[in-house]
Amino acid sequence: MKTYSQKASEVQREWYVIDATDQTLGRLSTQIATLLRGKHKPTFSPNLDGGDFVVVINAERLRLTGRKPEQKMYYRHSNYPGGFKAVSYKRMMTTHPDRVLRFAVKGMLPKTRLGRQQLTKLKIYAGPRHPHAAQQPKVYEPRPRG
Numbered sequence: 001m002k003t004y005s006q007k008a009s010e011v012q013r014e015w016y017v018i019d020a021t022d023q024t025l026g027r028l029s030t031q032i033a034t035l036l037r038g039k040h041k042p043t044f045s046p047n048l049d050g051g052d053f054v055v056v057i058n059a060e061r062l063r064l065t066g067r068k069p070e071q072k073m074y075y076r077h078s079n080y081p082g083g084f085k086a087v088s089y090k091r092m093m094t095t096h097p098d099r100v101l102r103f104a105v106k107g108m109l110p111k112t113r114l115g116r117q118q119l120t121k122l123k124i125y126a127g128p129r130h131p132h133a134a135q136q137p138k139v140y141e142p143r144p145r146g
Contacts, residue, residue, distance in 0.1 A: 015137035033108035
């Protein structure tokens with residue numbers, strides 16, 4: 001019996017909508033990364049983008065545990081002398097709440113062209129509305145902690 005290997009033309013993509021209200025950042029990010037990569041499917045191939053589209057609403061209502069809301073920082077560098085920048089979690093949530101979740105999920109995907117391609121299937125919105133009703137997304141209930 002030959003081992004089945006899925007082809008790009010055989011991929012069946014679903015659309016899922018996730019409500020991030022009162023969800024923990026890291027636990028939600030791992031489940032989103034699993035959906036984007038397609039690891040929840042029996043036809044998973046690590047070298048193929050077989051994942052689903054994920055729409056996240058209410059990203060501004062994510063939460064962190066402990067003292068992380070006061071201590072967490074986001075760093076970047078422009079590759080110029082003195083180009084180091086640091087932004088706190090609280091400031092990032094007030095200006096760009098979608099980037100907090102995007103950075104968390106991006107760190108869980110492969111650091112290759114495949115990972116960048118999978119990240120394009122993630123749509124994040126700060127509020128409760130999204131423009132993807134035509135795709136008829138299914139409601140995905142994140143697994144509870146336990």
